[in-house]
Amino acid sequence: MEGTIRVRFAPSPTGFLHIGGLRTALYNYLFARHHQGGKFILRIEDTDQKRYVEGAEEDVVESLLWCGIEIDEGPGKPGAFGPYRQSERKDLYKEHAQQLIESGHAYYAFDSPEELDQMRERLQKSGNPSPKYDAITRQSMKNSLTLPRDEVEDLLQMGADYVVRLKVPRRENIRFEDEIRGHVSFEAKGLDDQVLLKSDGMPTYHLANVVDDHLMKITHVIRGEEWLSSTPKHILLYRYFGWEPPKMAHLPLIMSPSGGKLSKRKAEEEGIPVNTRAYIEQKFEPEALVNFLAFLGWSPGDDSEIHSLEDLCKLFTLDRVSKGGAVFNYKKLLWYNEHYLREKPDRDLAARAKRIAESRGLSGIDDDYLIQIIPLMKERVSKIEEFITFGKFFFEDPEEYDEKALKKWKENSPDLVKAYRDKIADWEADQFKADRLKSALQEVIDEKEVGFGKLMMPLRIAVTGLGFGPDLFPALELLGKETVLRRIDRALQELG
RNA sequence: GCCGCGUUCGUCUAGGGGUUUAGGACGCCGCCCUUUCACGGCGGUAGCACGGGUUCGAAUCCCGUACGCGGUACCA
Numbered sequence: 140m141e142g143t144i145r146v147r148f149a150p151s152p153t154g155f156l157h158i159g160g161l162r163t164a165l166y167n168y169l170f171a172r173h174h175q176g177g178k179f180i181l182r183i184e185d186t187d188q189k190r191y192v193e194g195a196e197e198d199v200v201e202s203l204l205w206c207g208i209e210i211d212e213g214p215g216k217p218g219a220f221g222p223y224r225q226s227e228r229k230d231l232y233k234e235h236a237q238q239l240i241e242s243g244h245a246y247y248a249f250d251s252p253e254e255l256d257q258m259r260e261r262l263q264k265s266g267n268p269s270p271k272y273d274a275i276t277r278q279s280m281k282n283s284l285t286l287p288r289d290e291v292e293d294l295l296q297m298g299a300d301y302v303v304r305l306k307v308p309r310r311e312n313i314r315f316e317d318e319i320r321g322h323v324s325f326e327a328k329g330l331d332d333q334v335l336l337k338s339d340g341m342p343t344y345h346l347a348n349v350v351d352d353h354l355m356k357i358t359h360v361i362r363g364e365e366w367l368s369s370t371p372k373h374i375l376l377y378r379y380f381g382w383e384p385p386k387m388a389h390l391p392l393i394m395s396p397s398g399g400k401l402s403k404r405k406a407e408e409e410g411i412p413v414n415t416r417a418y419i420e421q422k423f424e425p426e427a428l429v430n431f432l433a434f435l436g437w438s439p440g441d442d443s444e445i446h447s448l449e450d451l452c453k454l455f456t457l458d459r460v461s462k463g464g465a466v467f468n469y470k471k472l473l474w475y476n477e478h479y480l481r482e483k484p485d486r487d488l489a490a491r492a493k494r495i496a497e498s499r500g501l502s503g504i505d506d507d508y509l510i511q512i513i514p515l516m517k518e519r520v521s522k523i524e525e526f527i528t529f530g531k532f533f534f535e536d537p538e539e540y541d542e543k544a545l546k547k548w549k550e551n552s553p554d555l556v557k558a559y560r561d562k563i564a565d566w567e568a569d570q571f572k573a574d575r576l577k578s579a580l581q582e583v584i585d586e587k588e589v590g591f592g593k594l595m596m597p598l599r600i601a602v603t604g605l606g607f608g609p610d611l612f613p614a615l616e617l618l619g620k621e622t623v624l625r626r627i628d629r630a631l632q633e634l635g
Numbered sequence: 636g637c638c639g640c641g642u643u644c645g646u647c648u649a650g651g652g653g654u655u656u657a658g659g660a661c662g663c664c665g666c667c668c669u670u671u672c673a674c675g676g677c678g679g680u681a682g683c684a685c686g687g688g689u690u691c692g693a694a695u696c697c698c699g700u701a702c703g704c705g706g707u708a709c710c711a
Contacts, residue, residue: 437648
């Protein structure tokens with residue numbers, strides 16, 4: 140098995156890449172890279188023309204790339220098993236469906252959607268809560284099993300709409316081994332005669348998936364748990380084609396804090412973006428998202444928490460994937476983000492912060508100035524944009540003063556701040572240094588016989604508009620005398 | 636409803652019959668550091684869903700129940 144591992148991530152291009160999909164992709168990638176020579180394949184399952192969204196495929200590719208997940212084979216990354224878009228493999232599915240019909244494991248069905256509805260309605264009325272097109276009901280439907288042979292021929296000849304359905308055995312216990320869950324078994328009677336080929340000539344997921352996984356020599360199918368209950372159908376298909384099924388691994392779902400699948404509406408109401416795109420746009424550190432997602436349903440088995448993508452590749456095994464759903468913990472993601480942010484060189488952070496600043500209309504920021512801000516702010520930000528938001532005062536005079544901070548602006552504040560202003564007002568520019576600025580403050584509080592904070596906080600508010608932030612004196616130094624005096628004067632005027 | 640899969644601190648998880656007074660992380664709380672806010676350090680809070688078995692011994696194995704989640708489409 141070693142050296143021949145092939146896994147795939149097979150999203151449907153119906154919108155932005157869902158964060159759960161990203162985790163599935165990640166686990167597949169980690170599994171592939173864990174094994175020497177393992178291959179990670181991207182396959183686009185664009186068989187539903189109605190739900191197709193332009194640009195979705197690009198979004199998937201870009202999102203994976205952003206995370207550092209490299210695709211070995213896929214659209215735009217030629218391999219020996221392409222094409223990698225199902226819409227370009229249509230004939231293949233048709234041939235295979237044909238093959239099943241010939242071997243008696245599938246059949247044509249000519250029932251219209253209305254007729255299907257009627258059948259379901261009828262069955263429901265007579266007390267069957269989940270009507271199925273199955274071994275029993277197919278006997279009273281319009282298909283190549285019930286219609287005379289020539290009528291079937293005629294219908295096909297005439298170009299009548301038809302689908303191809305899987306002929307599920309009436310009774311059988313279908314078992315398979317799941318790499319994560321162990322033995323799983325389903326009764327065939329609970330399955331319906333799955334449509335394999337739709338009337339538009341496109342395959343359904345079930346057919347396409349099985350055919351492609353086999354043809355692409357996929358060794359392990361690692362996918363979300365929502366597929367578990369259709370796996371018996373797939374097992375049947377493998378058998379009818381005479382193929383060895385790949386190993387199956389069904390991943391626990393990512394849940395919303397309030398319970399249930401992390402759906403767009405629900406999650407976003409709870410402040411959790413579901414599209415990978417949103418994390419990219421919010422400038423999360425990709426290492427953080429990757430690390431966080433890897434641990435959502437998996438753990439290395441020791442107490443370690445911080446792992447690079449490369450580390451994760453070494454550590455990842457399917458037997459350490461958990462079985463239960465995992466609730467998305469946004470605060471932990473932020474924690475990871477803070478961690479990776481602090482690990483990064485100031486130079487890189489500065490360059491990125493600059494771009495963010497510019498995109499928000501703060502232009503003309505001096506690089507030398509900006510890079511000195513980074514170490515002052517680094518331990519205080521959760522996301523890179525906060526260099527710009529919480530650190531806005533480094534670039535612009537405060538327009539207003541934070542309400543909470545103002546509680547520290549006391550009766551005697553103007554007097555103290557004024558005294559400080561007077562002390563530093565006639566300094567030369569090269570005297571305007573953090574340590575001198577600090578001792579000047581010390582002098583004032585000694586003279587006035589008040590505590591350090593009695594001056595420091597009002598001064599901070601005057602200059603930054605905020606009641607918290609980086610060490611004040613290096614910040615004052617950076618801002619420069621002119622700016623500091625201007626802000627003090629303004630605050631004195633505004634706040635009295 | 637039916638079928639399937641799950642269930643260890645609020646959350647992510649370790650632990651898979653005795654090593655456990657159930658470990659770590661996030662969060663939360665407190666203390667220290669710091670005359671801001673953070674970072675960091677230290678400490679604390681909090682959990683084996685329930686009921687039966689099996690066993691000398693069960694968080695760990697078995698069976699039920701409850702609860703949660705998924706599926707039940709010519710969607711993936």
